[in-house]
Amino acid sequence: EEERRVRANAREYNEKFQYASNCIKTSKYNIVTFLPVNLFEQFQEVANTYFLFLLILQLIPQISSLSWFTTIVPLVLVLTITAVKDATDDYFRHKSDNQVNNRQSQVLIGGVLRQEQWMNVRVGDIIKLENNQFVAADLLLLSSSEPHGLCYIETAELDGETNMKVRQAIPVTAELGDTSQLALFDGEVICEPPNNKLDKFGGTLYWKENKYPLSNQNMLLRGCVLRNTEWCFGLVIFAGGLGQQMLLCCTEGKERQPLMPSHSTGPDTKLMQNSGRTKFKRTSIDRLMNTLVLWIFGFLVCMGVILAIGNAIWEHEVGVFFQIYLPWDKGVHSAFFSGFLSFWSYIIILNTVVPISLYVSVEVIRLGHSYFINWDKKMYCAKRRTPAEARTTTLNEELGQVEYIFSDKTGTLTQNIMVFSKCSVNGHSYGDVQDILGHKAELGERPEPVDFSFNPLADPRFQFWDSSLLEAVKLGDLHVHEFFRLLSLCHTVMSEEKSEGELLYKAQSPDEGALVTAARNFGFVFRSRTPKTITVHELGQAITYQLLAILDFNNIRKRMSVIVRSPEGKIRLYCKGADTILLERLHPVNQDLTSITTDHLNEYAGEGLRTLVLAYKDLEESYYKDWSERLHRAGSAPEAREDHLAQLYDEVEHDMMMLGATAIEDKLQQGVPETIAILTLANIKIWVLTGDKQETAVNIGYSCKMLTDDMTEVFVVTGHTVLEVREELRKAREKMMDASRSVCNGFSYQEKLSSKLTSVLEAIAGEYALVINGHSLAHALEADMEVEFLETACACKAVICCRVTPLQKAQVVELVKK
Template sequence: MKLKFRKNKAEETERIIRPNDSEFNAKFKYANNYIHTSKYNLLTFLPVNLYEQFRRLANFYFLCLLILQLIPAVSSLSPITTLLPLLGVLAITAIKDCYDDVQRHISDKQVNHRVSYVLRGGELVEEIWQKVVVGDVIKMTNNQFVAADVMLLSTSDPNGLCYVETSELDGETNLKCKQCLTATSELGDDKVAISSFDGEVLCEPPNNNLSRFQGTLTFDTQKYSLDNENLLLRGCILRNTQWCYAVVVFAGADTKLMQNSGESVFKRTSIDRLLNTIILGIVVFLLLMCLLCAVANGIWEDMTGYDFQAYLPWDEVVPQESLKGAAVIASLVFFSYIILLNTVVPISLYVSVEVIRLFQSFLINWDKQMKYLPSKTYAKARTTTLNEELGQVEYIFSDKTGTLTQNIMNFKKCSISGKSYGDNDDTDEDYDVPIDFSSNPFFEESFQFFDRKLVKAFQSGDPNVAEFFLLLSLCHTIMPEKIDDQLVYQAQSPDEGALVSAARNFGFVFKSRTPRSIQVLINGEERNYELLCILDFNNVRKRMSVIVRYKGKLKLYCKGADSIIYERLKPDQEDIMAETNEHMDFYAGDGLRTLCLAVRDLDEDYFQEWWGRYQEAATSMEERDEKLDQMSEEMERDMTLLGASAIEDKLQDGVPETIANLAVAGIKIWVLTGDKQETAINIGYSCQLLTDEMGDPFIIDGENSETVQQQLRDALNALPDEPSEEQNKEHTDRSTPVAEDIPDDPNVAGDGGYSLVVNGHSLVYALHPEREELLLAVASQCRAVICCRVTPLQKAKVVDLVKRYKKAVTLSIGDGANDVSMIKTAHIGVGISGQEGLQAVLACDYSIAQFRYLERLLLVHGRWSYYRMCKFLKYFFYKNFAFAFCHFWYGFYSGFSAQVVTTT
């Protein structure tokens, strides 16, 4: 559904807002807070709906047919034979559209009439949502919906924090922490002070990016940076916060929620495309049949028709001369046969197909064999148009974490200062017995660790071990909560939760945080670390850092991917780097997820100089992200390597069997993951995507375009070239493959087949237009393909590459926000409702709770849907042609005079 909103007269490049100054804000004619998602009203419903329906070729065709039937000289059938079916189809569609739009009107009214409290003249006034405007200061209380996109001014929390639930926006039910600026937090609950607040907000124009906001606040001659942490979005619910004040920045159609409610991309199935071709062919066939009948009638009229005037008298408009009269009658008969044989073009086809698809969707939704009992989650068809396409899938692109694995992280091993902990020690008789952490009042019963050497190293006062766990307790974005007097961590990432939990059980308990401090309990001693700066993690940086001050000493703590951290270490650490790298390779061989940890001591003067430039970049309205990245690069260097962590993420039940069965069905599976190469390969063997019969995989890990191209050529030349004599002739020049002509059969690659592993940094060069066909040439002939260290954008590009060059149906499956792009790019998107929120589920066509259900979804429901639809279409067209050809054969006995076989 396409939303209709009032557009501003000129495109915004930036937005200026003055709180409490309605006269100033009114000059810019910003959108009000009224939303309207309905398509029709009482006056426009009939004309607009009919216009939309007659834009469909089939409906327009039958409208033209009805007009022909109204001409007595042409039609031998009553117009009622076309009018009633056409009216039936139009009425059913109109009733459905009307019902849907009435529901939208009801929903709009409910939302627009919600109550908010607006500060007017120093007093709070009750106002419905649709009357809230940009620049208004509103007060929200606990468990209340946020009326618009608003910038926080003050909260009930003394540290200026508030918590929101964003399930309506991204599907995540865990609470997110937002905070107001220190300068505005001092306003508190003073309505007089807030109503006289005279700051000026300069920010970006409305957009649909939920994770990004850039702006500045000028107040008391000072300029403050605004980002996504200061913004509450419409659709959020305020939680665990008594009250907060905020100023409206975006309202109504300009809010990020509504900006993301645009028209979805319509996905068409191969059967839909085939139907259009068939119907076009039938129309051409109908015209040829009518032309044949008209010619036959003209010949008959010229030869014998004049003698039958007593039975078939000519109309007055027909010339009495035999030849001329025959020509005119033949012309009229042409149109008469269009009416008579019109049933070969089925008027009810599309309605029947949609009804069948609807019931097929019910079968998917009701399938108890795809119900995940622990969460009582059924499979769900979020679209009804792609059921039969499930049976035609040839390529599956799968995420790893949370899709093939459980995404429940457990701290298993670590490397600290070149020493590995957590390995199986046969000399320790108690190794199979987990360590007892009960002496720690904050221990977790679910946490298990077996290597006592790490406990002894910690108890002996090893400073490297202490620094390692201190980093884990400080470098994160977790929010603590007290639930039933128990300390509970709210983590947006399961990885972070596992690491902070490990530090907690080893005696480094993260207790609380404010915007400017982090409290950690270390062996009973409470320490308050001043939090100076957070350099956030993202999929491009692949690292996160915090800068803290304790007892006058400044330190930067950083954790991230090994390839990223190693590039930023100070020299003369070759020994510990080599040992740590060896340990990480060993961990990856066990299928564990690894992170590198590093620290840097900072000089106070250097930090203050850097902080000034960082603040300048943070308040810039042009290229802010690029400038902040440059400042982060400058700070995150010359670090000292502490070690590495290793986290276990177990495979989901039934994954190996599912992959094996899908491979037997001829479906090719590509795994696209952000993990390092060794971890991805090991998981590949664990889930039977890779097998020993395949031999060593082709590794594409070049650091430049020339190396990547040579590695791809070497891999292509290593593949056997024996599929057939024709293919050998077509592919004699292996140096210049054409992707469309590449044999799409991995069976040509020997008995066990071959596999391909591509690193993310090499994929940048492999996806270049000059080399993408070469990449596809190799990948198409491999049984298994793994792309590691890839970004969300690279995932989408890989899917798009196969879509563009292969005439094959693609399916993407994932569970997190970083999988949304590839889910939307593929012909079919499948989301897994797991541990990473519901972004993938909200963007998908089908949702399942476990990867193993994909087998039944494709091989049972997909096959049955395709088979049943094809069988239905075959008999549908057979029925129509059988009925129409009765009139055609009758023409041999009626002089092709367009007479009906039976009368009604």
């Protein structure tokens, strides 16, 4: 499929493309396929195949030395126990599939909303969703109960993030609010084929001889939940489950590729596209047992060969004289052939050498383990009343063989509750706790927080300890005003007013929520937004800014900008983003201010705070007009839309003026240092992969006891070129080796070092840690250097990769797995 064409309310038209249905199937078997497929899987076990082979031998009368049922009884018993366990697992999968497939959805058919099961929803249908409902398929948002076609979704099932995201219908369909209008909607969408990119979508809507560009902002993906939105309508673009292809879910133990041919597009929704190809999973104990059984079988064959040779020699030398008393069996006409037959007889007699009961014992132990996990009181979360749950009985022993743990920082090590802690404005740092005389307070002293009672719209939960910042606001310091104006305008937060003056902010990220709340308390209150305006109460006065453009944040840009027109008609760009990105985009005139702010940034990061830099730029009317036209053209370009937009964003975000920096605190979760200490004792190596600044990550590393002062050395790799990175990694390895040589009593390191990585690890004496930056990591992950990076990193007790993109996180995990 090169492109997808979907016409609204036209099932017949869409059916000719044979798009996948919305039925999902994660089960492996049905009544017909259970026996053959399960037996095929079970005979992947070497022991089962071996006993089947024995059974066949015992059915041949010339060599059968035991009756056949001595083998068939234990074999059938083993196969039955495993089959019952697999059938039970699959029964629960069927149950969960049915539960999902039979969920109800309101589908617009013939101008009337009808209740349909999810599995009967088709591509091109228009469906109605209500608050707190799961999205049934990947939909193009057409209209909603909120003004301007906005709706809020939670994407926890897709990306693990529990904060709200905003999606918006394109203005032309946002007006189609009732079923009679939607029944007449016959727009056609031409878009990209199914893919697994959760944050990208490109397509065009053709309707009434006009075309409208579509992006990810207009899409609701299967697996999301509709929140804080009474209702919305969407057009099904990708359906959820399967055409005639089987999809197997990857949460279970032994999974394998589908055995049925794929005639259709398979699982099309982005959720299903991200389920990954499912593999037949074997644990290391399974692999070890198979290897042991092969060795034991080899030993058995050797015994059989020795005894068969002995038999042939005896028959040739001695047995030939006893033909009258001990005649050869029918068909045996030589001593050699007699030896050959006795080889198979010995294989049957000595078959108990191969332990079939071992497999049964391991299966029973695994089953017992899974119950122990479910019953474990120490793994019970009293707060949520949730016990641990072993979802598969085949992989539990792998938990005891974990060597590496890869962890994100935000929300995993930390609470993901952001608090505005400090800031730097025009070279002045604010946020240190002040005593009554205005000096920096000593540790342990905590005077009264700043009094925000002058501001009726302030958030009572917000606390700040440095009153000099509020004084600067009240005295009319222009830089401080501009600083908070930026925070109140440059964001994607939505505001809800429960009652007069009682504001509730819905932020896509907790950082944004913390910054907008800070601006609110200091007198710059973000009140409301529409797609084209933002209203802010600046020190009590309501001002509405015209919102000309939002330049979105993403993991590559690492910054976000808005372009607004003030009531006076001035056009200004406000930008906030990571220091590494923003500092190189400032106007040269900012040099002195930049160096002071950089010192403040390093100081904040050293305290483990998350930092952002803020800047602005005034735009000429004529330049903006030209840029805006080019932006519109790029937005409706059929190809390379993302690249064109990125170039235009890049062009306008240059020569900006520095405003200052913010520092946000994200506290560690309870019990993190203790957990890491226990994992370290278990000899598990911990790698933290974070997008945060290096100093912030290192500080968190120390505070959660991942890095300690007792460590021999913490290596920091910050090289900008391939050669620099290679040199830094080489020096780190040499230092570790030198220390090891002195401990290894004169053994040369080379003698210890084989081609395997484990030898490097064994040879390292002392505890080391490695900290590496995103740009250095990009070089370290290149094919010719990845082995050097891996050797150095794996010899360290702890590794911190900072300022890394999600793609780099995946590459690091993949590299260590390899």
